[in-house]
Amino acid sequence: MKARPIAAIVTAVSMTLAGCAGRPPAPLPAARALPVAQPPAAGAVLEGALAILDRLDEYAEDEAYRQVSERLAEWRRVQPVEAAVRPGGTNGVERLVAGLPERLRAPAASRDAADELRHLRDCCWLAGVARQGRDRAAAGEPLAVATELFRWTVRSLAIVADPPAVPTAAAPGSRWLMPGEILLAGRASASQRAWIFLELLRQAGIDGVMLATGVDGSLRPWLPAAIIDGEAYLFEPAYGMPVSGSGGNGIATARQAAAEASVLGALSLPDRPYPLQAADVGHLVPLVAADPSVLEGRGADMQAALDRLHGPRVTVDAAALLARACRAIPGSGEDRxxxxxxxxxxxxxxxxxxxxxxxxxxxxxxPLNIPTLPAVAARYAARSRRGTEEDGQGSAFDVEERAEAPRFLRPLFAGRVREFRGDVAGAREAYMASRPSAREIAEAVASAPPEARDGLTRTLERMREDAGYWLGIVSVAAGEDRSAVDFLERVTLGEHPQGRWTDAARVNLAGPLVALGRIEEAARLLRTDESPQRFGSRLRADALRP
Incomplete structure (x- = not known):
């Protein structure tokens, strides 16, 4: 009875170890049926594709991608000719791509339908996060929205050193993840944080660029800026904080940082001065954050249709963005x-x-590829059956269907996707289902072939660890301080004191501790941060002193 689910779990782990990570396991027996695509108007076809991408947690992903691909192909067949207009035209794009080193231009010319689908999926996830940021920000004011999205980025993406901002032969890096993979992993380098933040700004309808110091040919990327009302507001992803304005008030602009030494000076510590000073940022160069799919991908011609559906932004007019950014940063207003x-x-x-x-x-x-364990599925099915029978809601068929269908095809993946779209209750439920007990793990491992048991055990334990941490992050985001402390302090730090989330748990735990009046504990935790964000954590700890 349990052979088929266990086989699917072992297959998921085996595929991952064999080089197929990122692809889901074979469809499970009770996967939700997908609607059959009909030949309606172009808008309805595209809307159907977006609906599937928005709820990938409810489908067997391979089949979902096939259906989305078919819908996109159908959309292209029936779309009005006037929809296929690329923002900014092709000349501006070609000029910008020509400015890249030659080895970076080749990928821009080799994108395919799979890249388009991946890009559209990632943009849907980013748009969901951006929508939540707008909802939380005061009256949707752009700087408040940008600040909220930066908070989400820092809170949700634990900082790591790999990959470096500028790889070298000695430090080539290995975690070269695309935006959707960064979101799923929940871990990012400072540059990856900056990339995600700028993508979120784009989805929120706010201009954003990466700022660089130096001159053409020797540019050094610095930090991302939100371009609002003709000013470039500075956010420091490596420190995990916005750059404070004059006297610690508000968020600094690039012009303030260039004119007042105290702005960047406030980021210095006695034993570690901030690497840039006011004189270094007197002439900044804006850089557009866009992978080849944004500039060269075939998604550019569907933006008008997506706008009518209030869908995600899949392209950017880079030339126009650069022109607006140039007017907001120190230096001449020349086109650069x-x-x-x-x-x-x-x-x-x-x-x-x-x-x-x-x-x-x-x-x-x-861990995101692991299907629901049989024991966990049985537990949730029993709970659903009891609830239906006790509240008298639904037919006998409802009871049977709830008992048979798995609540989640891949629980940890479901938790991530639900969190991106703002389904907090659903994300929590999925994360809880991703924390099997020691007995449930042992049962699953015992049913696996001997050669697969060690890898399966490690992956299931990682899934449990990751889910515990993300339950804490969901609680922090919701302002549920006691719940956040419980998950981050007792579960993450208590069960895994030297785990992969240790530094991130300490940093994210500080806020709830402060809210509960445990200020000295919060400062002490921040000072123990050993991650690449440690200098920002020390500044936060200093700010907590009376």
Whole structure:
């Protein structure tokens, strides 16, 4: 009776270890049936594709992607000719791509339908997060929205050192993840944080660019800025905080940072001065964050249709964005800037060095591919059956269907996707289902072939660890301080004191502790941060002193 689900679990782990991470296991027996695509108007076809991508947690993903691909192909067949207009035209795009190093231009010319689908999926997830940021911000004011999205980025993406901002032969990096993979993994380097933040700004309808110091040919990417009302507001992803304005008030603009030494000076510590000073930022260069799919992908021609559906933004008019950014930063108003190389470097590294990148991707995403354990599925089915029988709601068929269908095809993946779209209750439920007990893990492992047991055990324990941490993050985001403390302090730090989430749990735990009046504990935790964000954590700890 349990052989088929266990086989699916073992298959998921085996595929991951064999180099197929990021792809789901074979469809499970009770996967939700997908609607059959009909030949309606172009808008309805595209809307159907978006509806599936919005709820990938409810479908067997391979089949979902097939259906979305068919709908996109049908949309292209029936779309009005006037819809296929690329924002900014092709000349501006070609000029910007020509400014990249030659080895980074090749991926821009080799995108395919799978890249388009991945890009559209990622944009749907990013748009869901951006929508939540707008809802939480005061009256939707742009700077408040940008600040909320930066908070989400720092809170939700635990900082790591890999990949470097500028790879070298000695430090090539391996975690070259695309935006959707970064969101799923919940871990990011400072550059990946900046990339995600800028993508979120774009989905929220706010201009954003990466700022670089230096001159053409020797540019050094610095930090992302939100362009609002003719000013460039600065956010420091490596420190995990916005750059404070004059006297610690508000968020600094690029012009303030260039004119007042105290702005960047406030980011210095006695034993670690901030690497840039006011004189270094007197002439900044804006860089557009866009991977080849945004500039060259076939999704550019569907933006008008997506706008009518209030869908995600899948393209950017880079030339117009650069012009607006130039007017908001120190220096002359001359036309300058280009494309940020980091997203193109990501695509190039995946193509050039798969032997290094693929194992890193597998390591990040392996637990997300695990189907629901049989014991966990039985537990949720029994709970659903009892609820239906006790409240008298639904037919006998409802009772039988709830008893047979798994609540989640892949619970950890379901939790992530539900969190992106703002389904907090659903995300919590899925995360809880991703924390099997020691007995349930032992039962699942005992039913697996001997050669698969060690890998399965490690992956299931990782799934449990990841879910516990993300339950804490969901509680922090919801302002549920006691629940956040319970998950981050007791579950994450208590069960895994030297785990992969240790530093991130300490940093995210500080806020709820402060809210509960445990200020000295919060400061002490921040000072124990050993991550790349440690300098920002020390500044936060100093700010807590009376």
């Amino acid at each position: 800037g280009g494309l940020w190389e980091f997203p193109f470097e990501t695509v190039a590294r995946r193509r050039e060095d798969p032997a290094r990148v693929r194992p890193a991707l597998q390591a990040e995403l392996a």
